[in-house]
Amino acid sequence: MKYLFLFLSTFAFAQQSKFVDFKFVNGQITINPIDKSINGAVTYCFQVLKPIDTIKIDAQNMTFSEVELNEKKISFSTNGKELLLIYPFRKGKNFIQFLYEAKPKQTIYFVGSEATNNLQIWTQGQGKYTSNWFPSFDDVNEKVIFNMDIVFDSKYQAVSNGLLKNKVENNGVTYWSYKMKKPMSSYLLMLAIGNFDKSTLKAKSGIPLEMYIDPKDIAKQEPTYRYSKEMFDFLEKEIGVKYPWEVYRQAPVCEFLYAGMENTTTTLFSTRYVVDTIGFEDRSYTNVNAHELAHQWFGDLITAQSGKDHWLQEGFATYYALLAERAIYGDDYFYSKLYESAMQLKQASKTDTIPVLNAKASSLTFYQKGAWALHVLREGTGEKAFKKAVKNYLQKYAYQNVTTQNFFDEIKKVSNYDLDNFSKVWLETSGFNSEIANALLAKNKAMQVQLEVGKLRNKPLSEKYVFFEKTLQSDVYFTVKEAIVGQLTKEKFEDKKQLLLLALKTQNVQVRQAVASTLQKIPEEFRSDYETLLDDKSYQTQEFALYYLWNSFENKRVEYLEKSKYWVGFNDFNLRILWLSLAISTPEYATNKEIYIQELINYSSPNYEATTRQNALEYLINFNIINEAVFKNLVNATTHHMWQFSKFGRENIRVLLKNSEIKASFQEILPSLTEKEQFQLERLLKE
Numbered sequence: 001m002k003y004l005f006l007f008l009s010t011f012a013f014a015q016q017s018k019f020v021d022f023k024f025v026n027g028q029i030t031i032n033p034i035d036k037s038i039n040g041a042v043t044y045c046f047q048v049l050k051p052i053d054t055i056k057i058d059a060q061n062m063t064f065s066e067v068e069l070n071e072k073k074i075s076f077s078t079n080g081k082e083l084l085l086i087y088p089f090r091k092g093k094n095f096i097q098f099l100y101e102a103k104p105k106q107t108i109y110f111v112g113s114e115a116t117n118n119l120q121i122w123t124q125g126q127g128k129y130t131s132n133w134f135p136s137f138d139d140v141n142e143k144v145i146f147n148m149d150i151v152f153d154s155k156y157q158a159v160s161n162g163l164l165k166n167k168v169e170n171n172g173v174t175y176w177s178y179k180m181k182k183p184m185s186s187y188l189l190m191l192a193i194g195n196f197d198k199s200t201l202k203a204k205s206g207i208p209l210e211m212y213i214d215p216k217d218i219a220k221q222e223p224t225y226r227y228s229k230e231m232f233d234f235l236e237k238e239i240g241v242k243y244p245w246e247v248y249r250q251a252p253v254c255e256f257l258y259a260g261m262e263n264t265t266t267t268l269f270s271t272r273y274v275v276d277t278i279g280f281e282d283r284s285y286t287n288v289n290a291h292e293l294a295h296q297w298f299g300d301l302i303t304a305q306s307g308k309d310h311w312l313q314e315g316f317a318t319y320y321a322l323l324a325e326r327a328i329y330g331d332d333y334f335y336s337k338l339y340e341s342a343m344q345l346k347q348a349s350k351t352d353t354i355p356v357l358n359a360k361a362s363s364l365t366f367y368q369k370g371a372w373a374l375h376v377l378r379e380g381t382g383e384k385a386f387k388k389a390v391k392n393y394l395q396k397y398a399y400q401n402v403t404t405q406n407f408f409d410e411i412k413k414v415s416n417y418d419l420d421n422f423s424k425v426w427l428e429t430s431g432f433n434s435e436i437a438n439a440l441l442a443k444n445k446a447m448q449v450q451l452e453v454g455k456l457r458n459k460p461l462s463e464k465y466v467f468f469e470k471t472l473q474s475d476v477y478f479t480v481k482e483a484i485v486g487q488l489t490k491e492k493f494e495d496k497k498q499l500l501l502l503a504l505k506t507q508n509v510q511v512r513q514a515v516a517s518t519l520q521k522i523p524e525e526f527r528s529d530y531e532t533l534l535d536d537k538s539y540q541t542q543e544f545a546l547y548y549l550w551n552s553f554e555n556k557r558v559e560y561l562e563k564s565k566y567w568v569g570f571n572d573f574n575l576r577i578l579w580l581s582l583a584i585s586t587p588e589y590a591t592n593k594e595i596y597i598q599e600l601i602n603y604s605s606p607n608y609e610a611t612t613r614q615n616a617l618e619y620l621i622n623f624n625i626i627n628e629a630v631f632k633n634l635v636n637a638t639t640h641h642m643w644q645f646s647k648f649g650r651e652n653i654r655v656l657l658k659n660s661e662i663k664a665s666f667q668e669i670l671p672s673l674t675e676k677e678q679f680q681l682e683r684l685l686k687e
Contacts, residue, residue: 017142019052020089024145024183027134031152031193033119036103036110038133043097044144048089055085058131058138058186059100067098083135100135107132108191109641111255116607119156120194122253122268124261125187136186140303141401143183150176150191157196159212161189161264163246180264181246182399185303190263192251197221204233205242210249213274217252217571223280224273225250231290231324235297238323240391244301244398248293255609255642260288262295262317271571272611279570281509282540286328290321297394305401307359311427312402314363315356315370322371332477335444338375339451339479341368342441345432356427357404365430372437373426379440380422381415389414446477453483461491465499472502478511485514493523504529509538516544522552534560539569543578550582557586572612577603581619597625604633610645613637621652626662631669638680653684 022044029040044057064083067076074096075086085096107128112118123133130136137144150158154174162180169175196212199221203209209232211225228250236243250267252274260269269292273285298316326334345368354361356369378386393402393410404427408419425433441447449471456464468484485503488496503515516533519526533545542564550560561583569575580600583589590596602608603616613633620630634656637649656662666685670678 016052016056017139019050020046020048020055022046022137022142022144024147025136026147026149028149028151029134029191031121031150033110033114033121036108038100038102038104038108040100040102040134041097042100042135043095045093045095047093048091051091052089053086055087055089055096057083057085057135058129059083059135060102060104060129060132062100062102062135065099067096069096070094071097081131098135102133104132106641109255109257111253114153117195118254120192120254122192122194122256123190124257124268125189125263126261127187130186130189134186134189136189138186140185140187141305143185143303143399143401145180145183146189147177147179148189148191150178150193152176152193155195156193157198157212158191158193159196159249159251159266160191161266182244184264184300184399188262188264188300190261190266190268192253192266192268194251194253196251201229203229203236203243203248205236207232207243207245208247210247212249212251214252214271217274220274220276220279220571223275223277224252224285225289226280226284227286227328228289230328231286231293234324234327235290235293235320238387239297239320239394240387241297241301241394244297248296250289250292255640257642260292262292262299264296264300267292271609274571278537279539281538282513283570287321287325290324291317294320294324302394302397302400302402305403308357309402309404310359310361311356311366311370311373312404312407314366315374318367318371319374331444332446332479335441335447336450336477336479338372338437339441339447341372342432342434342437343454345369345372346434349430349432353430355430357423369426369432372432373422375440376426376436377411377417377422381411381417385414386411446480449476450480450483453480453487457487461488461495468499469502472499472506478506478508481506481508481511482514485511485518489518493526497526500526501529504532509536509541512536513538513541513544516541516548520548520551522548524553527553527556534563539575542567543569543574546575546582547578550586557582558589561586561589572609572615573603574615577612577615577619581623584625585623600625601627601629601633604630606633606636610637610640610642614645614648617648617652621656626656628665628669631666632673632677635666635669635673635677635681638684639674639676650680650684653681654687657684657687 024045026043027040029038031038059078059082061080064076064078067074069087077084077086107125107130108121108123111120129138131138146161148160150160151173152158154169154172158176160178162178164176165179166177167174195214197215197218199211201209209229211228213221213224232248245265247265249265250269252271253268254271256268256270260267269285269288273283273288275283294317295313299313304310304312322334322337344364348364352362352365354365356365356373389410393407397406411417411419438451441451472481472484481503488499500515503511512533522530531549533541536542546560546564550557564579567575567579577600580596584593584596600616600620604613604620617634620626634649634653638646640646657666666681670681673681
């Protein structure tokens with residue numbers, strides 16, 4: 001039934017678009033963070049192409065008033081999903097204006113609070129529908145010029161799409177006016193409100209590059225946004241089409257649903273990527289940064305007509321991000337990432353039967369297989385012809401919607417490459433052609449060695465030992481050495497000891513991290529060598545090393561805890577949370593354990609982001625540190641907007657409820673919970 005409705009609504013929209021063309025919209029919205037409501041005033045300008053008696057605007061669960069057509073009252077109705085404008089419309093230009101109220105259940109998210117001075121409000125339109133918070137168009141084929149005025153408390157910054165044309169403060173309230181010049185699909189409309197500092201660079205082409213950050217993270221600004229300008233300048237040159245908008249800004253937001261989102265002119269991304277110089281080693285924003293930027297052309301400037309052609313957005317953004325990173329990190333990096341995705345695709349193709357040209361394809365298929373398809377095409381047609389085709393394709397369909405055939409038509413104009421066969425192999429079948437992929441990977445010397453290492457996976461160590469020894473001492477790219485360490489995991493320690501020592505001697509952070517993560521039970525004879533990992537400039541390596549050393553050497557636990565007692569780690573406090581868990585679980589360490597327990601429980605509370613909370617809750621449950629506060633924090637997790645965290649909460653409560661005493665404790669806290677929390681817990685208690 002869902003698919004029938006989807007078909008009917010798309011069909012209805014396709015019919016409407018033949019009669020009506022929406023040109024631009026001016027919206028002014030006021031947000032109330034206490035009851036999470038929105039009040040708005042909206043004016044749409046549209047052209048009636050053929051007479052029609054009902055015009056629809058998508059609007060989920062909204063109430064409307066003062067609906068006027070060309071300044072005269074007009075009949076309207078709503079069905080919970082749309083605003084229906086009922087009138088004998090004739091050809092010509094029209095303005096419709098109205099007021100609306102909404103209390104969205106999704107798409108706009110309220111994080112933190114004014115009381116704790118960490119309030120953030122942000123939107124996520126793709127996959128969630130902007131029509132939940134702003135009357136707009138769920139169909140991506142209706143492109144409109146959006147101009148948004150946001151009214152909010154002057155203590156905060158507000159950003160939306162386009163240029164900030166005006167900012168007026170009045171009695172502690174600020175009016176931000178953002179204007180666009182070109183049309184876009186509604187799912188790309190956005191707003192974000194929070195405490196932000198801003199720094200601005202200028203691209204070679206003169207485009208302002210605005211980079212926002214929470215004032216408390218100002219010291220992390222440079223490593224977080226490292227290479228932003230270089231990648232922007234590179235992509236403008238590589239794509240051959242000037243950046244299609246007037247400004248580019250980026251802002252990290254708390255509890256974001258994805259790694260990043262390419263809202264037109266204004267990318268939002270997860271605070272996970274707000275890092276210091278050490279954090280940059282393991283959690284660099286560079287790839288996500290380049291990916292969302294590439295979408296400003298592939299997705300925002302031209303948008304796929306339907307889900308079937310989604311690879312035209314994700315495959316292109318993934319591939320061009322890799323090209324941008326290649327310009328920074330070099331060829332070996334570029335090919336190592338292609339190798340990594342080839343391995344994932346080869347494995348996935350054993351069970352995944354859905355090809356690229358299918359709206360139900362997996363993210364791995366749309367992103368990584370789409371990128372591989374483009375690499376094959378670029379290599380097959382030649383770089384010059386490929387770039388010319390992409391440039392023509394973008395210019396011809398700028399601010400419009402596209403299909404795979406539109407792209408192929410431009411390739412055909414510059415090359416005789418066999419697109420029928422290419423499409424069959426890379427877009428229409430679910431398998432992954434390793435033969436073609438390996439031949440392209442082998443153009444890179446490091447990948448020749450990587451492929452050789454891969455072939456040895458099932459050989460006994462004695463047959464590959466000399467080759468591994470030689471390779472670990474060579475200057476080959478680090479991913480090859482990582483792969484060697486990975487193959488040693490199940491070998492006896494005495495057989496691999498010398499190879500592990502060679503891996504440590506590389507002084508490469510990632511190769512050493514491979515040793516840290518794969519050697520979980522550390523022999524005494526290797527202890528002092530392994531202990532050097534505690535000093536590596538990597539929070540990830542330090543986490544592995546501290547835990548496995550603590551676990552392996554009971555008599556050294558106090559020493560390890562003393563060494564690491566001031567460690568914090570990433571902005572999700574990974575090292576601090578681990579340290580607290582270990583300190584609490586070491587009987588001979590410190591007497592003030594209650595203070596540590598309270599601190600750990602605090603990390604599991606709504607004062608922190610979901611990743612921090614889940615990490616803390618995992619340790620609390622695993623080490624059996626459970627009390628009323630932990631139960632409440634676990635129940636609260638089930639109400640979270642991030643599905644992974646709410647699922648984690650539900651699954652852990654289900655396990656705990658098997659214990660009758662714990663079940664009684666959950667029943668006791670029921671009256672003190674919020675309505676949402678009670679609803680979730682009662683459901684679990686009844687299962």
